[in-house]
Amino acid sequence: MDRVEWLDAVMALVQERSVEGEVSRPDDDTLAITLGRHGVVLHVVGNDAFLLRSVAAGSTIQSRLQDRVEHFTPERFLIDQSTVGTVVDAVLTHVRET
Numbered sequence: 001m002d003r004v005e006w007l008d009a010v011m012a013l014v015q016e017r018s019v020e021g022e023v024s025r026p027d028d029d030t031l032a033i034t035l036g037r038h039g040v041v042l043h044v045v046g047n048d049a050f051l052l053r054s055v056a057a058g059s060t061i062q063s064r065l066q067d068r069v070e071h072f073t074p075e076r077f078l079i080d081q082s083t084v085g086t087v088v089d090a091v092l093t094h095v096r097e098t
Helices: 003-017 061-066 081-095
Strands: 022-027 030-035 037-044 048-053 074-076
Touching: 003 030, 003 037, 003 048, 003 061, 003 081, 030 081, 037 081, 048 081, 074 081
Parallel strands: none
Antiparallel strands: 022 030, 030 037, 037 048, 048 074
């Protein structure tokens, strides 16, 4: 499974499991997913994909501190059919946070 097929599989499963989310593919190596005020970017480099999670959009620094938003370290996943479900679970968990 190459990077394009893997991102396509992730995108399809996200859309199947979360019809209210917005999904975009700015290029062959990147998938962006947003739901409300939260979003993630999945970017492929070689045989690895990095999941970069966002802080709540439109929030102030004060509200970020109050909500205890932390800077997130990217999660790393191997591009493989077996990781598609795991990545989708991680994506949907983050974008559904309140």
